[in-house]
Amino acid sequence: MYTLILNGSPRKNGDTVKLLNMITPQIRGKYKIINTFFEDISPCNDCxxxxxxxxxxxxxxxxxxxxxILDADNILLASPLHYSMLSGNLLNFISRFQYFFVSHNIRKDSTLNIKEKRGFLVLTGGGATKDFYPAEKIASLVLREINAKLVKILKYTITDKFPLNNFSSFEEKLKQKITQEVHDFTKTINGE
Ligand SMILES: Cc1cc2nc3c(=O)[nH]c(=O)nc-3n(C[C@H](O)[C@H](O)[C@H](O)COP(=O)(O)O)c2cc1C
Incomplete structure (x- = not known):
């Protein structure tokens, strides 16, 4: 099993990365992370x-x-919530999935076999809005373009009060809650 992680956080040691660092050691099989903010990828220009x-x-x-993307069995999108949306750089990156949409629906390229995948979403937020729905909706839509169905979402909504950098000093109950949620999420990734 191969899991491809697209991380849209611009912070190298931010909350999204901290959460991914809890998830990845539990992933069975191969995984690869693309940090989209640090990749020189242009958005689709609809040419x-x-x-x-x-x-x-x-x-x-x-x-x-x-x-x-074609090789992956699981695609995990990870992002901080930016104005209730996936981060801009991640949106730029995934706009290039348009190639798959067009190949399948417009060019009707039968040689491009986009195998069925499972989609996952990790979101962190800590602002005033805490409205995650727009990001969830767009993630689900975009995943469909690469034949991935959004299976499970892991949300960490309190980075303002409890930044994951301070995890070791959290009270035990909160630590356990986060650890359990990460464990359950990763179990689903592993198909358990
Ligand atoms: C431009 C910008 C917009 C943001 N918008 C929201 C928001 O709408 N809702 C929210 O809960 N947090 C919002 N935040 C806070 C981030 O989502 C939060 O700090 C996040 O956990 C940072 O993750 P990171 O450290 O992985 O980048 C915003 C932050 C930035 C920089």
Whole structure:
């Protein structure tokens, strides 16, 4: 089993990364993380070359990442909540899934076999809105473009009061709650 993680947090040691650091040791099989903020990936510019060609007009590392996406059994999107949405850089990155949508629905390319996958979502937030629904909705929609159904969401909504950097000083009850949620989430990733 191969799990591809797309992390959209711009903070190298931020809350999303801390949560991923709790998840990844429990993942069975191979996993790979792409930190989308630090990758030089242009957003889809809707040039529509892929309507008639099986090559994206943008020449960047996405060509390699497309292969990872095709290989993956699980796709995990991870992001801080930015204005109730996935982070901008993650949205830029996943806009390039348009290539798969067009290949499947417009070019009707039967040679491109996008196998069924399971989708997962990790969100962190700690602002005033705490409205996660817009991010969840878009994640579910975008995952569908790569034939992934959103199976489970892990939300950590209190990074303002309890930043995960301070995990070791949290009271025991909160530590246990977070640990249990991470464990349950990862069990689902592992198909248990
Ligand atoms: C531009 C921006 C917008 C944000 N919008 C929200 C929001 O709408 N709701 C919320 O709960 N937190 C919001 N936050 C807070 C972050 O989601 C929160 O600090 C998050 O846990 C940071 O994760 P990270 O350390 O992985 O980047 C926002 C932060 C930024 C920088």
């Amino acid at each position: 529509r070359k892929c309507y008639t060609s099986n090559k994206c007009s943008i020449e960047d590392n996405m060509t390699e990442f497309y292969k990872y």
